[in-house]
Amino acid sequence: MALLLGVDTGGTYTDAVIIRDERDVIASAKALTTRQDLAIGVGGAVQAVLAQSGIAAGDIALASLSTTLATNALVEGQGGRVALIYIGFRESDLEKHGLLDALKGDPSVVLDGGHNHAGGEAAPLDENGLRAFLAAHGAGVGGFAVASQFATRNPAHELRAMALVAEITGRPVSASHQLSAKLNGPKRAMTAVLNARLIGMIDRLIGRAEDTLSDLGVTAPLMVVRGDGALISSAQARERPIETILSGPAASIVGARWMTGADLALVSDIGGTTTDVALLKDGRPAIDPAGARVGPYRTMVEAVAMRTTGLGGDSEVHFLTEGLHGGVVLGPRRVLPISLVAVDAPEVVHRALDSQLRSTLPSEHDGRFVRAVAGQTMEGIGTREQALLDRIGDAVHPLGDVLRSRIEHGALKRLIERGLVQVAGVTPSDASHVLGTAEAWDAEAAEKALTLFGRRRTGSGDRLANDPAMMAKIIVDQLEQQTALALLETAFAEEEVGYGLEPDVLARHVLMQRGLGGHSELVRLETGLAVPVIGLGASAGTYYPAVGTRLGCEMILPEHAGVANAIGAVVGRVTMREVGTVTSPSEGKFRVHLTEGPQDFGNEDEALASLETVLRKRALSAAQAAGAEDIQISVTQDVRTAHVESRDVFVEAEITVEASGRPRVAS
Structure with missing residues (x-):
């Protein structure tokens, strides 16, 4: 018999559940989230759930944490003070791509350097300028973000900047190429800035949670829920806290599926700070291909496709x-x-x-x-x-x-x-x-x-x-109305039929709203949701029945809706993805873009095989480090060619390797 402990730290409450053999919830409890020291809330919830269940702390075989802390911090514009090192880009990019808004007055510097699309150096890195910037701002920030042009094709300048930050300031540094393998430098820079801003906050949460569990006698390893619902080790979450944005909401989706078995439904989770809405289709949440959006920020983090609105009980x-x-x-x-x-x-x-x-x-x-x-x-x-x-x-x-x-x-x-x-x-x-x-x-x-x-x-x-x-x-009444609008916006965003208007405009359109009220004069209008809604959160039972009535849809309120996040935190899987690219800078040359720098091959198959080997090793190693067992590996290749003069010419290939398994439980 395996006893699993799930914990979720929300904006208002910290929840805890104990699940037996991934089948039955045998106890659940809540404690107020204590922002001045999150460990107090974690300890209170865990002590309560242990007392309710009568289970000894040492019998817990696995502990897992989901949190809305990162999501709430970004929605509310909170976090530590950071500095951005922006290499090879233009000064105007800072404002054009929203980086100045994200920095909120924190320092930044634009330096010469960067690479081209093939991984060749576009200009030497301005090390003197970087040293001067670090000397001026190293003591006044909690961490640095580094983004260099085409760093995913050659990260040499980001790596050098990281080394200088460590040497001169000793502060933590977030490099864009370590957070995403995709192109789009400004968006990677945004992701690095937000990651740097969250490092101290998430590090304190995880560290204090681990200490608290240890003090209570829980010796099982601690896992953390990622934004796509997968589990990672606490050490991995501390290095890349940006991956925990939408952690709590993703856990709620996993929990909703586990509790209801629903194949098609909208899942709406109301917390103290946000309402998070996602579509469950074929029993699975979709992953947002454009990257997680939280509040005003679009990141390059893989996460559940979800609309997060600053709407909650508080x-x-x-x-x-x-x-x-x-x-x-x-x-x-x-x-x-x-x-x-x-x-x-x-x-x-x-x-x-x-x-x-x-x-x-x-x-x-x-x-x-x-x-x-x-x-x-x-x-x-x-x-x-x-x-x-x-x-x-x-x-x-x-x-x-x-x-x-x-x-x-x-x-x-x-x-x-x-x-x-x-x-x-x-x-x-x-x-x-x-x-x-x-x-x-x-x-x-x-x-x-x-x-x-x-x-x-x-x-x-x-x-x-x-x-x-x-x-x-x-x-x-206003809470119910704004919740209904959030659900309608998500539904319109997921519809495959184009309407020519943005989802928020459609949700508020006079015809839509008249139809919800059953308008029937010369024209009869009837509108609403055609799929059920699974309502989650401690206050869902209070507000959501009326929301279902407004939208004319079935409202499902599971027995343990108030602790869905904590349930999802502990029933998920460890999943690690590694993505790499092969390009062809010239005919007959195939370039594999690796963290250590580009490597050239004279044969397409050799280049693809070499990249797959590296990615397999990385994904397997990351899954093992996260504590997975019975690991399964899947590989997908996306090879793009162009038809030129009656023959197919290789343009680019992307390989994705996924290693997945259940977390290892303590004996």
Whole structure:
């Protein structure tokens, strides 16, 4: 009998499950995610599930972790401070391809160097410029990203830059050719920047999780879920944390299939920060060929084809000032629910809310609080940010008591983006406490905060809501509406029929929305989803039945929907893919592009065989390092030719080797 432990760290809750022989869930538990030290939440969930099951920690044969930490960080614009070394490209590429937005003011340098499409050096690497940049910025960042032109054809300049970074700064470095074998330098650069930004965060999570499991007596090896649903070792995840984006959502897809056996369905997982929607077809999730998209960023990471929206139980509620009737919109940023922060600091929160309710001069900061997040790295923060942090200290404060001038709003925003500060405000979780569909936290504080929110005046001069229950209903209705739109957008994106409009436009189109309401006058319109929806997440049972009604579809809510991610974390397989390319720079010459540099052959078959041998060895070694056993290897070749003067001429070939097996369990 094998006992498997699955853990998922979400934005609000950390879940744990124990599964016996990959067949039965014998126990599940939740604990609050503790951002200041994620190990506290992990330990709480694991202790609870062990106690519930009566199983000794030493009997666990395999532990696996999925996490939305990387996804949430990118959606919310958080992470460590990094620097980009951009070799062989133009300065204008930084803005053109969105790299400046991704850097968020972090330093970058554009240097001479790089290679051509055949792997030949286009220009010598500007080492003097690189050394000067490292000397100037090495102490002010947590890591470096390196991207060189055509590095997947010849990584020599990236390798040299990595060596200099290590020699001069000692900081971790993410090289684009190690994260993707595909062309498209700017996109590889984006992937390297995001990887560098996540390294410290994911490293701390995995390290603390391993320490916590060890302290509890769990001696089994720890696996981590990758963005495509496959499992990797904790060491591999620490080196390439970017591969854990969409880890939690991918695990939820694996868990949904395991729980329901569904072959065709939309899977929608609502967490505290995001709603993730994917299509399950023939029992399998599709892999996004263009690379994972999270928030505004498109990466080159292989991941489940999924639409991630900044919409969850802890999404910030914004007041809409346009129009006569007013309204609200949710997300994309997560805030601490008032009902939750009131549990941590009841006297501060209730005293402030009571004072604000008595005031006849409403403030934009009413019902909002702020606190610092301990244990975060502080590289590169400015004097204004440091002064604000010092003022906040280690206590919870009403936001209006901390911000003393308009200029400090920018400092607060930067601290939030760095993950150094959390803001509390009104969320759907608070609305659920007011309506009685949730009761974990402080419902009285939620009522006061929603009363304050409802006092805002619409364009007609009326209050947005006359009482907290009415305000709560407005918020929940909006959550259901935005969830329905997210599902429709995914469905339209997956449709093979072209409509000539983008999925988000189609989902919001007046005919689509009228059809959902059953419009029937001179024209009868009926629209909706034609496939079932599997609703996952702790709050799915609260919100999703109404979403199914809106969309006219079957809503499946599995028994263990609230811990689907933790289930998927431990029932997946180890899968390692290695991809390589053969080109023909001139007639009769076949060039194999390897990490060590290009190698030339005089025969096509020899070149392909040599590349396949190298890729097989790498994929097998990576799968073994991840802890796989009974490994199976599959090979696919994509050889592209051109028909010239009545004969086929070799142009390029791509070989993909996949090594897959179940993770080895401890005896």
